[in-house]
Amino acid sequence: MAASAVPTPTLRRLPKYYHYLKRIQGEGQEIISATQMAEDLGIHHTQVRKDLAATGSQGKPKVGHRVADLLASIETFLNWNSASDACLVGAGNLGSALLGYPGFDKAGIRITAAFDAHPSKVGKKIHGVPVYPVDKLEEVIRRLHITIGILTIPADRAQHVAEVMVQGGIRAMWNFAPITLDVPEDIIVENVELYASLAIFSRKLSERGTFRG
């Protein structure tokens, strides 16, 4: 059965809670209250309670939550403990860095294939992941039953690649290319916008007069 929809801001906060909980667990803490979490993370306690309730985790009044239980609830809720295979298209600067990032495993994503159009990349392995020619994209996705596609290609190539991914059976896309993809409604698309974050960061720096010159 499909999971019910949860507000995106809640989904964005859960990894923050997760890393916080991992840290305090590493320090030997076994019980935590929502109030303490809220204080440490600078998030309103009502919000923290709501977010934790969304994961189905129930603390004990006046006692709090068991840290291990909370971690398990978040993992299950975010689907982190059922691994899905992913492919990455565009093994350039960003793509290669993502291929070398070990943290996706923990989030239940295993990149099993990469694709590129450049002959110097095809046939090699980058961080242990084989790079196939992009014209084999649909075939390999089908053969390896890959359901997640990561797009780290130039923007003007992304729409075409997205369409081929859909034909091959991709159900969810993590899109780093600065373009709005036009795909069927049932395909999940999550756009990553480093530039938006950078714009906020630069503006804050300039407001504080931190830039030299």
Ligand SMILES: NC(=O)c1ccc[n+]([C@@H]2O[C@H](COP(=O)([O-])OP(=O)(O)OC[C@H]3O[C@@H](n4cnc5c(N)ncnc54)[C@H](O)[C@@H]3O)[C@@H](O)[C@H]2O)c1
């Ligand atoms: N969203 C973000 O936060 C963010 C951050 C950095 C870069 N980007 C975007 O990510 C993309 C990649 O950036 P980069 O710096 O890694 O570029 P890059 O030029 O280093 O890498 C692009 C790779 O794509 C390959 N490629 C080109 N056309 C292809 C095709 N049709 N099929 C398969 N492979 C193809 C190239 O051979 C190259 O290896 C760009 O669209 C860039 O704007 C996004």
